Amino acid sequence: MTGLDTGRIDPRIVRVITALALTVSILIMVALPAAYFIAARVSITATLQARAGSAANVMTEFVTRNPDHWVYENARITGRLVPFTEAVAPKHWRILDRTGAQVATLGTPATKPAITVSQPIYDSGVVAGAVEVSRSISDVLAWTVFLAVIGTALAGGSFLLLRTLPLRLLAESMERLERLQALERERVAQLAQASKLAQLGELATGMAHELNQPLTAITLAAQNAMKQLERGALDAPSLAARLDRILQMARRASTVIDHMRIFGRMDGEASAPITLAAAVRGARDLLAFKLERHRVRVVDTLPPDLPPVVGQAVPLEQVLVNLIANACDAYGEPPADADAPPRLIAIAAAATEGWVCLTVRDEAGGIPPDILPRIFAPFFTTKPVGQGTGLGLSISYGIINDMGGTLAAESANGSTTFVITLPAGPRDNRPAGPVSDLPAPPAGPAG
Numbered sequence: 001m002t003g004l005d006t007g008r009i010d011p012r013i014v015r016v017i018t019a020l021a022l023t024v025s026i027l028i029m030v031a032l033p034a035a036y037f038i039a040a041r042v043s044i045t046a047t048l049q050a051r052a053g054s055a056a057n058v059m060t061e062f063v064t065r066n067p068d069h070w071v072y073e074n075a076r077i078t079g080r081l082v083p084f085t086e087a088v089a090p091k092h093w094r095i096l097d098r099t100g101a102q103v104a105t106l107g108t109p110a111t112k113p114a115i116t117v118s119q120p121i122y123d124s125g126v127v128a129g130a131v132e133v134s135r136s137i138s139d140v141l142a143w144t145v146f147l148a149v150i151g152t153a154l155a156g157g158s159f160l161l162l163r164t165l166p167l168r169l170l171a172e173s174m175e176r177l178e179r180l181q182a183l184e185r186e187r188v189a190q191l192a193q194a195s196k197l198a199q200l201g202e203l204a205t206g207m208a209h210e211l212n213q214p215l216t217a218i219t220l221a222a223q224n225a226m227k228q229l230e231r232g233a234l235d236a237p238s239l240a241a242r243l244d245r246i247l248q249m250a251r252r253a254s255t256v257i258d259h260m261r262i263f264g265r266m267d268g269e270a271s272a273p274i275t276l277a278a279a280v281r282g283a284r285d286l287l288a289f290k291l292e293r294h295r296v297r298v299v300d301t302l303p304p305d306l307p308p309v310v311g312q313a314v315p316l317e318q319v320l321v322n323l324i325a326n327a328c329d330a331y332g333e334p335p336a337d338a339d340a341p342p343r344l345i346a347i348a349a350a351a352t353e354g355w356v357c358l359t360v361r362d363e364a365g366g367i368p369p370d371i372l373p374r375i376f377a378p379f380f381t382t383k384p385v386g387q388g389t390g391l392g393l394s395i396s397y398g399i400i401n402d403m404g405g406t407l408a409a410e411s412a413n414g415s416t417t418f419v420i421t422l423p424a425g426p427r428d429n430r431p432a433g434p435v436s437d438l439p440a441p442p443a444g445p446a447g
């Protein structure tokens, strides 16, 4: 009716605003003519009463002087009444005796509807008759109807205004909010991607090392085959063995590259059930080099019957990469003593009613209590420039939040535990193996 798109506004708000606008409009429609009618009636009645009262006083005096034959003094009574009749609206005057019979009259009878007022005439304190004056109120009714028409038009206008204006303002501000939210989402996605690329930069060193192994193996196998060929000692079975080794190593290399490529791409996968064990394995693979360099060992004890969680595999892996990398950073440079026991990151999980809880724990010294409340803030880092972006935990927090879960940190007695709580996915559809599209870790042994 108003050409207003209320589609995105909560229907309850639309209903409340419509009801309020309707109420105000009906009040305007009814109040205007009703107020006029009541005021006009009260004022006319008061005027008539005042005039009839004065006339009754004059008549009382007349009757007191002519108690016996006043009822026959028609002409004189009329004469006395004349001064009261000069009024704007025509009035009908009647003088009645005590029985109610008409003694005198002045003016034409008022057309219905009319207001009639009567005041007593006394003779020595006893009611001897009455002055009765009537006035038609058809003009008042006509005005009332006219005002009702105007009131209806005003009500219609105010209904449109009162309903459309707030709804339009609301729709506009919601649109603005949605635009801001879209911008914010885009910004967060870009930050997440930036932080992931920063992680990738660090992982690249490890990956180069990881790729070096299969490439060396491929080179060795090819060189051996060449030598045998030159010596004329290359038979078909040993050629097949060399080629098989080359293939294996090439596959291993491409698995490593695929994993990095998938981890690095802008996320856009659909939500699917993810097994936490696969995500932990993926994160460990990506961080294999860093773990080795810091002499840190990941010990994970995930129960095999853990329900899956629902979401995107890459972002979840990104969270785990960040938590494990943070723990490595917290352990710092490896001990000089090569025989020192490896430092541990313990990853455990448990399922409680409808939820899966994953903990990542290290013994690297803990987070000071004054820092703990700030670690999830964007850009908060205690690492030197170039080493920390301060985005990892804030992005991780957002990712877990988007999955409907929570990420929290506890730190005491030199150990730090990050607790990820996620809603458990449907157990029935639970796939047998890893469901993420991340390639499985390298199959064959190195070398």
Ligand SMILES: Nc1ncnc2c1ncn2[C@@H]1O[C@H](COP(=O)(O)OP(=O)(O)O)[C@@H](O)[C@H]1O
Residues within 6 Å of the ligand: 322, 326, 327, 330, 362, 364, 366, 367, 375, 376, 380, 381, 382, 383, 387, 388, 389, 390, 391, 392, 393, 394, 416
């Ligand atoms: N396991 C941990 N042990 C000690 N401090 C940690 C740990 N994890 C995170 N922190 C602290 O939280 C800060 C923020 O971490 P994060 O958001 O990942 O950013 P960044 O790793 O780039 O510094 C780190 O700089 C560090 O001070």
Ligand SMILES: [Mg+2]
Residues within 6 Å of the ligand: 322, 325, 326, 392, 393
């Ligand atoms: Mg970090």
